[in-house]
Amino acid sequence: MSIASTLRRRTAEPMVARQPNEIDLMRVSRSLEGRERYRYVTPTVLPVSDGYLVRSPCCSRNVDPDGGEIDVALLTWDERRGEWSLSRRDHAAECWVEDGRFARLGELLTRLAVDPARQFWQ
Numbered sequence: 001m002s003i004a005s006t007l008r009r010r011t012a013e014p015m016v017a018r019q020p021n022e023i024d025l026m027r028v029s030r031s032l033e034g035r036e037r038y039r040y041v042t043p044t045v046l047p048v049s050d051g052y053l054v055r056s057p058c059c060s061r062n063v064d065p066d067g068g069e070i071d072v073a074l075l076t077w078d079e080r081r082g083e084w085s086l087s088r089r090d091h092a093a094e095c096w097v098e099d100g101r102f103a104r105l106g107e108l109l110t111r112l113a114v115d116p117a118r119q120f121w122q
Contacts (some may be wrong), residue, residue, distance in 0.1 A: 019077035020047035024105060028052050028075065031109040037121030043072065051076035051084075054112070054120075062122050072120050073112055075105075084108045088120050 029045045032054065043056035054073040074087040074096050086108045087096040099119065102108040115121050 018079060019050050020052055025052060027105065028054070028109065031113055035113040035115070035121065037115055037118060044069070048074070048076075050078075056121070058122075075108060075112075086111060091122075 025045060025047055032043050032045070038056065041057045043054050046053045046055065052075045053071065054075070055069050056072050058068060058070045070091065071089040073089070074085075076085045076087070077083075078085060081101075082103075084102045084105055084107075086099045086102065088099050089095075090097050100108075100111060102111070112120060
């Protein structure tokens, strides 16, 4: 087999998406147990294209007066850049706002769990 045919075969194979996956889904879920805000509610982590969506009951009633489940954070993996993006929901504008980029998922999860300015856990 020639080198050219080997390269063609490698590039013809579809790339497998790194995110979402079961291990990181469990990692995100477990990290949220140690967060500093609204520890008495149980957030939900859902797999989405290239990452994870964090939703939680709105117990402060600041966003949803009925206390329904709201979007809290969006974690996405950028394969091309090799980094994570953390976004928070701007509920008034009904859009996602990028909070930061991280080389490692652990760094992103620390930022989300601490949330000193209450930008995520409202």
